[in-house]
Amino acid sequence: MTPFSFKSLRSLLILPLLMAVQLAFSQAEIKEIRVHHHGDYTRAVIELDRAVNYRVRNYSQQHEMIQVEISGVSSGVSTVQLNSSRSFVSAHAVRYEEVTKSFRMNLRTINPVTTKDQTLENPFRIVVDIYRDEEAVSASDSASESSSNQPRATPIVSNPGRPGGWSRRIIVDPGHGGHHGGGVGRLNGRTVYEKEVALPVAERLERLLKADPRFEVFLTRRQDVYVGLAERTQIASRLNGDLFVSIHANAVDGRAAQQRARGFEIWTWNPTANTSAARRAMERMENEDPLARINQGNNQILTSMMRDALNTQAVESRRVARYVHQVAIRDPYLRNNDRGIDKARFRVLEIYDMPSILVELGFMTHPEEVRMLFSASFQQKWAQIMYDGIVEYYAATDPEFPRSKNTPSLASSRN
Ligand SMILES: [Zn+2]
Structure with missing residues (x-):
């Protein structure tokens, strides 16, 4: 080797x-x-x-x-x-x-x-x-049309929380893309796809994180392209992410269920598949990865050591999920349509070196919710919720995380 x-x-x-x-x-x-x-x-x-x-x-x-x-x-x-x-x-x-x-x-x-x-x-x-x-x-x-050919005199960004390092690095993962559209809905007589919701919400979250010097942010895709699930986790690890946030929208089959099923859900990784039939169906949808060779065969065996590493991350992931959830339910609509936090064996969350969550923002198949999912205000609301949730998670669990984005130590190191 x-x-x-x-x-x-x-x-x-x-x-x-x-x-x-x-x-x-x-x-x-x-x-x-x-x-x-x-x-x-x-x-x-x-x-x-x-x-x-x-x-x-x-x-x-x-x-x-x-x-x-x-x-x-x-x-x-x-x-x-x-x-x-x-x-x-x-x-x-x-x-x-x-x-x-x-x-x-x-x-x-x-x-x-x-x-x-x-x-x-x-x-x-x-x-x-x-x-x-x-x-x-x-x-x-x-x-x-950049005027200067010279390197910018950027000072060293030193984060007091990480010796010699940068701020917390968030990897934002817009679900699906390219030929893999994800959940399908109908809006104004047009067929719409989950991938079309995931990307703009990811970009809005990116803008919020970018405006805060305590964070760095990377997206796993920026265009309407297919990125395999294993590739997404590799990107996150390669970029030394501190947290992985995957953005999705849900879908169900059957006319009655489509009228009924709505609301948001936050997921974390679990070593075994979810036991509920409806949730297993969703797990299947999110784990579908047409081009991946590594992930073919849905029951890859994890060694006990790999499982340990993933379980350690899963504990932290659930904490992150709780903070994001806590912020989400401050919103009246989301509080009334709260499907809670759950866990399942999502391939895209199988990352050994950082906590990860998957957020299902709402249902593509619900006639009202699909309209919301494609509205700028709902997309921005979700981006803000995820941003606030991430900030609250770090503020509560990481003693070295600056309490304010205008903290003097950060400002002085960037002057
Ligand atoms: Zn999805």
Whole structure:
């Protein structure tokens, strides 16, 4: 097995094998991380006490970051020496994952960049050189009529809650997309799809989170494209998310049920399928993943270790769900149409390294609710509820989360 492929193949089958291999060897220790700017490139140096496997991924085009991932390390480091305001790196975040013995460092890049990496010996160092991607920069400059070709002098964003790191990173997942429309409804004589509700609500939530310096936000899709369920969870892990929020709308079969079924529901992951027949039908709908090979066969076996990791996240996920739910039922309509919090084995919520919730905003198949789901006011209301719920969750459970988005420590570090 090549050491570089296991993250991208973050499949349920490879994880235990990987861990067995890693446990067989003693782990490396990271001594120091330095980031300096030299002339036309920025160099990141990671010094360790022995050779390790690593991988550099360049997401600078889409997500303004590059990621260095190191496997087989005994712990992470919390500080990164980041010097020079001319650096192509404006901020960093580090994370150590005990379960996989892996360390990830994300470097926020100011412009699209290219990278070159190498290793040096005595002591062992991973050296990543970061160059401005002139082609991509000039293309985007002419497209956006941006006046400045220079890197912006963005200060280091340091969040007091996470040593050397960023703010809480929310991965927003608009359900379905492309040929996979999700639940189907009728509105003004037209056939409408769940995917058309999920995306604008996700974008509204994104705008709210973006306006708050305590958060970073990424969407798993921005267009009407198909993204597989496993791919969504991989995106979330790759981006080092702190919380995953999947946005959906519900649907039922049968004319009588369609007149009756309405309201919202919040879901968290559970190792076994839901026992109610109606809920199992919904679980099937949300788990449908036509292109996924990994998820074919609906009863993938989880090892006890994977189950433990997922169960740990599930406990936290239920807390998140309770906060969002608590905010939602302040709204009179939602209070009257509250289907509660429940759990089921949703594939898209099978994420090992962050809590995750799935929100069913309402029913595509209900004649009144479908109208609401497509209205700007209802979409904005839901975005605000999820935003408020996330803020309240962190405020109540995370002592290091700034109480106000205008907190002085955040403001001063961004001046
Ligand atoms: Zn759905």
